[in-house]
Structures are given as C-alpha cells and as structure tokens.
Amino acid sequence: MNARHHPLLLPDLQRRLAGLDPQHDAAGWLQALVADGLDVLPAPGGGCTLQRWQALSAVATRDLSLAKLYEGHTDALAIFDELRHPSPPPPLSLWGVWAAEAPGERVLIDADGADSSAQVRLSGLKRWCSGAQSVSHGLLTAWHADGRGPQLVAVAVRQPEVGVHSDAWQAVGMGGSASVDVAFDGAHADLVGRPGEYLNRPGFWQGGAGIAACWHGGALFLASVLREAVAQAREPAAGAAPPSFRHAALGRIDTEMAATAALLRQAARWIDEHPRDDAAEMALRVRLRAEGAAKSVLDAAGSALGATPFCRDARFARMAADLPVFIRQSHGERDFAALGARVADGTAAWAL
Numbered sequence: 001m002n003a004r005h006h007p008l009l010l011p012d013l014q015r016r017l018a019g020l021d022p023q024h025d026a027a028g029w030l031q032a033l034v035a036d037g038l039d040v041l042p043a044p045g046g047g048c049t050l051q052r053w054q055a056l057s058a059v060a061t062r063d064l065s066l067a068k069l070y071e072g073h074t075d076a077l078a079i080f081d082e083l084r085h086p087s088p089p090p091p092l093s094l095w096g097v098w099a100a101e102a103p104g105e106r107v108l109i110d111a112d113g114a115d116s117s118a119q120v121r122l123s124g125l126k127r128w129c130s131g132a133q134s135v136s137h138g139l140l141t142a143w144h145a146d147g148r149g150p151q152l153v154a155v156a157v158r159q160p161e162v163g164v165h166s167d168a169w170q171a172v173g174m175g176g177s178a179s180v181d182v183a184f185d186g187a188h189a190d191l192v193g194r195p196g197e198y199l200n201r202p203g204f205w206q207g208g209a210g211i212a213a214c215w216h217g218g219a220l221f222l223a224s225v226l227r228e229a230v231a232q233a234r235e236p237a238a239g240a241a242p243p244s245f246r247h248a249a250l251g252r253i254d255t256e257m258a259a260t261a262a263l264l265r266q267a268a269r270w271i272d273e274h275p276r277d278d279a280a281e282m283a284l285r286v287r288l289r290a291e292g293a294a295k296s297v298l299d300a301a302g303s304a305l306g307a308t309p310f311c312r313d314a315r316f317a318r319m320a321a322d323l324p325v326f327i328r329q330s331h332g333e334r335d336f337a338a339l340g341a342r343v344a345d346g347t348a349a350w351a352l
Helices: 003-018 026-035 049-062 064-082 203-232 243-273 280-305 308-312 314-329 333-343
Strands: 095-098 108-110 119-130 137-144 151-156 162-165 179-192
Touching: 003 026, 003 049, 026 064, 049 064, 049 203, 049 243, 064 095, 064 119, 064 137, 064 179, 064 203, 064 314, 095 119, 108 179, 119 137, 119 151, 137 179, 203 243, 203 280, 203 314, 243 280, 280 308, 280 314, 280 333, 308 314
Parallel strands: 095 137, 108 137
Antiparallel strands: 108 119, 119 179, 137 151, 151 179, 162 179
16 A cells, blocks of 8 residues: 555544544445545555554544444455555445355356456355445455365456345344345456465455454443543432442553553564564454453443443444444454464463
8 A cells, every 4th residue: 555645644534534424324434535545554564554553443433333344445455455466446446355254155256258367257145245235346255166265356246246135134233334145146256366365365364453453443432431431520320330430440441451552552563573474373362352352341331331321322322332243253262262272382472
C-alpha cells in the first residue's frame, strides 16, 4: 500500500468515523470510507504495522460490524500486494475475504473452457461470506479438481452465476456484518497466487494478529464508557454499583487493556522486525490475550454500570452484543493448544 498517506491516515480516519451518517449501515459506512481513500493502510510487516492496527482498532471502536467489513476489505488489498497480483483491484471496488471452509463443503475450480490459465469458473457453496450482499468482489478460497488448494480466487459478486442467500443469517450480535452464504454456478473468477500460497505466505498470520486490534477496539469503547462514568462521579442509578465498586471494576479493566495494548505494540514491532518469519506464535498469543481482555471488560463494565447502558444507550448495547460474537472468530481452547505446542520447547520469552 502507498506509504505516503500513513502519517495523516489515523487523524483523517478518526474524523471521518465521527462524522459517519447514523442513518446508514455498516455497508454504507464502508463505502464512504473507501470513497474517501481511507482504506489505504500500511502493509503488514512493512515497518508501520502498528499504524495499520491503530486504524483497525479505531474503526472497531466506532462499530464492530463495520470493522469486520473494513478489515476484510483492507486484508484483500494487502493480499493482492503481497502476492503481486498483476491486475490491481478496480477503483472504489469493495472486497470481502471469504476463507472459512465448512465441513464437507468446498468451492471447486473448473478450468475447462477458460480464456486463459488465470481465468476459471467456480461451482459450489461458500458459507460465512461477510458483506457479500454489499461488496462488489470477493477474494475466496477454492479447490482444484485434483485436490490442490486452497487456491485464492477473485470473483465479481454481481454476475448471474453468483447467488447470495441470507435466509440462514439470523444473528443479533454482529448482525450488520451479514456473513451470508454465496452459491457459485459456473461463475467467472481469476486465480490469485498459487495453490496453498494463501496459508503459507507471511501475511496470513500477520493479518490474523490484526484481528486482535479489532477486538481490542471494541473492548476499548466499553471500557471508555465506564471510565467516563467514573470520571463524572455521579450518584449511581438504581441497581448500579456504587462508585467504589466502579473504581474497582475500572482498575481491573485497566490491567486488561494495558496488557493487551502492550502486547499488540510488541507484536507489531516483532512483525516489522521479522517480516518474512512465521508469525503464528505471536498471532495466537495476541489474539488470545485480546479475547480474554474483551471477556473481562464485558463482565466488569456490565457489572459496574448496571442495566442502564444495555437498555438506554444504543451504541453501548450494540457493542456489548457484537463483541462476544466477533471474538468467537477465535478458536478458544484449540488456539491455546496450538500456542502451547509451539512454546513447549521452552524458548518462549517469559523472563524479564
């Protein structure tokens, strides 16, 4: 991505986020950010990874469904850069990255009759396609007939051979991300990179670590609501905890948020210093730390503030509903086990 915009991006982005039209939804907000060129983020591992994550966190602090769409769009742009795809995304195009692989279901690649070796047709069903109803293009994983894959393919959503189905999407939390099903029936697509390259490239885990910045941004909003309430030092509403308990809750939140922020900064620095290395261990650690902090903030802020913000503050209520769903993008105990396997040789940097 173009580095010349980096110093001014975050303030510009924050101002634009504050001015988003409340009558629009997450898809409309994404379109507005892209139209203003605020999707041009530093590439992961390019020396400004922290600035990239600060942007993701800022968007998440505004709205988590928007963050889901924004992160996917900016991840797609980073993937095109990393894999040096010869055809850049069209101007003002909106992208989703759809890499979830439902058990027993694969999108298959048919290269027969293609105009060139890079142009193929797709068939099959892809689930969990965030933003498919609103984006113009998808970057998704598919499989060759001989079993090679996963293979990234780029597809224009608005073609008759692509069907977007929202019947199964019944979410309350993260409802605005609209992670619907997409069916392909001979849809035209372009190959992006080589089979397996999506998972094997350094940017896979670098991008995975960036998700933690989104979770941190959501927790940051909830924590800030409690901090503001404590700072105002007003008498608690009926049923809310008295100020001393609010101070204790804020103290617990501070330890969680400060530790997560420190680890995110450390991870960003490590990735910039080791841009070609496997970042899986760092990504797993920072994701699990951010997930744990989000759970703690949800519990502490909710207990200290009582029911009032859940019932009378639309933004707080939406964030409190969205965050538990978004952090389920983590694999929980499976990720802890994966991290444990990586640090079992005793080389983890635990000592001061």
